[in-house]
Amino acid sequence: DAGVIQSPRHEVTEMGQEVTLRCKPISGHNSLFWYRQTMMRGLELLIYFNNNVPIDDSGMPEDRFSAKMPNASFSTLKIQPSEPRDSAVYFCASQGQGVSNQPQHFGDGTRLSIL
Amino acid sequence: AQSVTQLDSHVSVSEGTPVLLRCNYSSSYSPSLFWYVQHPNKGLQLLLKYTSAATLVKGINGFEAEFKKSETSFHLTKPSAHMSDAAEYFCVVSDPSTGGSYIPTFGRGTSLIVHP
Numbered sequence: 516d517a518g519v520i521q522s523p524r525h526e527v528t529e530m531g532q533e534v535t536l537r538c539k540p541i542s543g544h545n546s547l548f549w550y551r552q553t554m555m556r557g558l559e560l561l562i563y564f565n566n567n568v569p570i571d572d573s574g575m576p577e578d579r580f581s582a583k584m585p586n587a588s589f590s591t592l593k594i595q596p597s598e599p600r601d602s603a604v605y606f607c608a609s610q611g612q613g614v615s616n617q618p619q620h621f622g623d624g625t626r627l628s629i630l
Numbered sequence: 631a632q633s634v635t636q637l638d639s640h641v642s643v644s645e646g647t648p649v650l651l652r653c654n655y656s657s658s659y660s661p662s663l664f665w666y667v668q669h670p671n672k673g674l675q676l677l678l679k680y681t682s683a684a685t686l687v688k689g690i691n692g693f694e695a696e697f698k699k700s701e702t703s704f705h706l707t708k709p710s711a712h713m714s715d716a717a718e719y720f721c722v723v724s725d726p727s728t729g730g731s732y733i734p735t736f737g738r739g740t741s742l743i744v745h746p
Binding site (some may be wrong): 558611 | 676724726735
């Protein structure tokens with residue numbers, strides 16, 4: 516089991532640039548979550564997909580953020596244009612479906628720094 | 631509606647002494663409850679979960695938690711702390727939303743500090 520794979524692990528870019536974060540969920544999992552973690556706000560849910568369909572994007576901070584899941588094995592989170600306040604660690608998590616509640620499995624995150 | 635409160639933002643213990651991390655929850659359903667651990671520069675890792683089976687749940691690394699419905703609590707304990715236990719710990723509650731999916735709510739986290 517390879518676990519949830521995120522790339523890149525670190526990203527440093529200048530404000531105004533487009534940033535794309537990538538996630539490969541665990542095979543067979545049908546739910547995928549994007550989170551942002553900062554010291555000030557803690558862990559925030561940005562968007563949630565079920566069977567590749569966005570179910571809840573109420574946590575997406577503004578129109579500069581967008582997320583896609585074109586198939587069951589890949590998702591992207593895009594920020595365009597990026598701003599210094601977007602600096603954070605971004606996590607992807609996947610979850611299987613079953614009769615009982617399944618735990619989430621997290622990637623190691625992408626540490627994003629916007630200069 | 632669901633919510634979770636971790637009562638301590640920081641807990642400091644000496645190596646070899648017991649650990650208690652406190653968590654209270656609120657849920658309109660029979661909840662599923664989880665504890666996760668996050669070491670520096672890593673993602674969150676599942677420690678244990680409660681899903682309406684035994685009320686005392688054993689997890690990895692010697693941790694356990696007890697579900698107490700009357701107190702709406704799910705405190706995390708360990709008899710003897712190790713230096714490697716120093717990390718951030720998250721309590722999580724999850725309800726079934728419409729469609730049968732579970733969207734979790736995370737606590738703010740408790741930072742466990744272990745002194746030699």
